[in-house]
Amino acid sequence: MKRTLVILARNEIEALPKIFDRIPLSAADETIAVDGQSTDGTADFLRSKGVKVLVQEKRGRGEAFILAGEAAQGSQIVFFSPDGNEDPEDIAKLFAELDKGADIAIASRMMAGAFNEEDVHWWRPRKWANQGFTLIANLLWNRGSYVTDTINGFRGLKRSVLKDLKPDAQGYVIEYQLSIRAMKHGLKIVEIPTHEGQRLGGSSGAPAIKTGLIFLRGLWREIVLGS
Numbered sequence: 001m002k003r004t005l006v007i008l009a010r011n012e013i014e015a016l017p018k019i020f021d022r023i024p025l026s027a028a029d030e031t032i033a034v035d036g037q038s039t040d041g042t043a044d045f046l047r048s049k050g051v052k053v054l055v056q057e058k059r060g061r062g063e064a065f066i067l068a069g070e071a072a073q074g075s076q077i078v079f080f081s082p083d084g085n086e087d088p089e090d091i092a093k094l095f096a097e098l099d100k101g102a103d104i105a106i107a108s109r110m111m112a113g114a115f116n117e118e119d120v121h122w123w124r125p126r127k128w129a130n131q132g133f134t135l136i137a138n139l140l141w142n143r144g145s146y147v148t149d150t151i152n153g154f155r156g157l158k159r160s161v162l163k164d165l166k167p168d169a170q171g172y173v174i175e176y177q178l179s180i181r182a183m184k185h186g187l188k189i190v191e192i193p194t195h196e197g198q199r200l201g202g203s204s205g206a207p208a209i210k211t212g213l214i215f216l217r218g219l220w221r222e223i224v225l226g227s
């Protein structure tokens, strides 16, 4: 089997029904959902749509990535979060980049032609923090062309990458850790421009300051671990 689409959700019952029918399930050979212990019926909604749901024993996006890597049967995985931020039309484009040889294909909110959720305001603290973390990763580890959005979770990767890079971050820093480790290993990271939409309901589980501190700790750990 080649293509596995993984839906990542925790308490998305407000947004998920508004976007579900736009997810191109036919772009993948299998679709599985990883549920971060939702308490609002998210998992039941997905099951009612015929999607196989894995419920995490431990919460966190990092845990979800690791679980998906173990459960997926495809050699390629695209992760999709159904909160409205991610454009379902990019799913097939990410698989296509993996077909063309990318180890990791990232939907970038920062490159030319892309749009970030915060671009509707002049004050863009999350975007700027993301760009700062991204700059540091590129300066320290990237020997290929500049990666503009090391943090976005909307991405595809070869399943073998999850095995080889042995990600162990528990929460939202998982994508940054994977990007850094891919740079350290000289893997091929490709980006496509994406348009980040606004949330369709519910609320973000990533409070800015706390998440920023977790990122700093994750970055420091990668520095200490070295290449």
Ligand SMILES: Nc1nc2c(ncn2[C@@H]2O[C@H](COP(=O)(O)OP(=O)(O)O)[C@@H](O)[C@H]2O)c(=O)[nH]1
Binding pocket: 008, 009, 010, 011, 012, 034, 035, 036, 037, 056, 059, 060, 061, 064, 081, 082, 083, 085, 203, 204, 205, 206
């Ligand atoms: N499986 C799983 N998904 C999660 C978890 N935490 C957050 N998510 C999902 O990850 C996506 C991004 O989370 P969100 O809180 O919107 O972060 P933000 O987009 O950075 O503000 C959403 O679809 C969430 O439902 C978790 O512990 N497990």
Ligand SMILES: [Mg+2]
Binding pocket: 081, 083, 085, 204
């Ligand atoms: Mg979101």
